[in-house]
Amino acid sequence: PELPVTGAPSAEHLRKSSSFTVACPGTRQTMPKVSFDVECVPSEAVLLNFLLAKLQRLEPDILIGHDLLGGIVEKLLARMRVRGTSKWSRLGRLVRSKHLTEVFGTSKSMYARASSVSVAISGRLPCDTYIQARELLPKAKDYSLAALAESELKEIVPSFKSKAISNMLSTVDGVTELVGASERRTEAALKLAVHLSIIPLTKQLTNLSGNVWSRTLRGMRAERIEYLLSHEFSKESVSGLVDVKFILPDKLRKSDKPTTGAGTKTTSRRKAQYAGGLVLEPKRGLYDHHILQLDFNSLYPSIIQEYNICFTTVLQDSEEPAKIKLPEASEKEGILPRVLRRLVEQRRSVKSQMKSTKNPLLLKQLETRQLALKLTANSIYGCLGFENSRYFAQPMAEMVTAQGRDTLMKTVELAREKQMDVIYGDTDSLFINTGLTELPMVVAQGADLKKEVNRRYRTLEIEIDGVYVKMLLLRKKKYAAMRIQNLRMPDHLVREVKGLDLVRHDWCDLSHEASEYSLQQILGSGLRPDDAVANILDFLTQLAAKVRGNMLSLKKYIITKSLTKMPEEYPDGTTTPHVKVAFRAKQFGK
DNA sequence: CCCTGGAGCGC
């Protein structure tokens, strides 16, 4: 169906032109009436041709689906290959006369397969809700359609394991149920695409970077930044502001890549190549006076602007090209800082427009635009440190993080000079135990530090991020606190938990229950710490008795670990428990 | 006892 690029299509949009076709080999059985049209065709070969004919009739510009690129299209191509479907290229708009076998093999590399999928649907924009959800909802733990529908759309959609599907295909009722489920899943994918504003957002991202829309839809963050910067450098050389025709930075790194001789790491993360953010040693404990949290806004983009860090400005040591120095203050603004400044200014302008409009459609468009500006600005640093990026510049990435550490350190020093008790900080934030319980005084203290810090910088900017009335600080990156959500409503508290076992999905239910009870006692009960501890001890003692008495369901003990690659790809002799379990599961044919 | 992977967080 036609889908407006902006605005929300209704479910009717889909339903109006929606119909399902089912292949029912053998006896031609009557499908019971459901909420949509169902046509029966005699074989899979006919079904595939029916789909292609339908696609050609509809001529869709956009294909939407969950795991469209990694799953759906690939599966279709695989079946068309088996059935020898000649008009396979009608999936897209590029007419191909070659036999599918020649274009789409089964035993190709991941890259080659992805490229076959691209070719097959060329001319239509692939909107894969799985790929986009991974990019736009980084905090989600489960990217299955059913999980995303539940968390984002508050809808329950069915999902089936492949074994269940093959069973259902043998009965009329089963097929009917599957068709109904397919309709709901299809609708959920469309709603998810609309909910995440995938089409308008990727359009904005593409307009900002000047790359190809279909590539933005496939993820490819580094490529977007490559285009953004290449356009910018090209403009500069044309207008003569930079005395070079083109810039292709030398890719330099301080140390050579660790030899990949032992086991090629296909998926798991490489060891860090350079130093990153500073994490302060926490002063551990339970705080019951107001804690003030201050944050630097967009730390790394701001640092690039503040110190004018660019390929065109940093000073390279002629002896050691990997060694660079910050440019002089008199140096004119480089290209990287200027791109960032422009993105930030545009975002500020969009945000101010939002304040003066009430038109919901326009508001939605502006919201999408400001998000695209933010995502683009925030991606630039990451690409400087990304080895396969065209603009990989490890010395510059290191310079950015070094300035970040310096900025946080100096801010902590200033706060301590002001007799403030800095109890923790991570990369761009610091937490101060004010020793106060009067919100206005706490905010005044924060405002004082903020003013002093911001006076020192042109672009860098610190802000009060929040006030907590109670905080349990356990380790680096592990804490829980009661936050005053809105400084105008100081009685409304919201619990915030970072890094604790409670927020980790790999721990078992039993552990979560114990954590939940303990945290509730400490932060949420209003009890004195001693009493809370007594209750916790009591709870844990009883729990231990239940565990020892084998009185709890085995389900409560289940822990979850995932593999980041195929079990065979782990080094020889790997005896890690979860890899062992994977091998055993394979043995049992799971 | 020290070290290294591996996973899953935080930023």
Add this chain to the structure above:
DNA sequence: AGGCGCTCCAGGG
């Protein structure tokens, strides 16, 4: 097919 920092667990020697 952006980055690094920091637990915490297991296993090897």
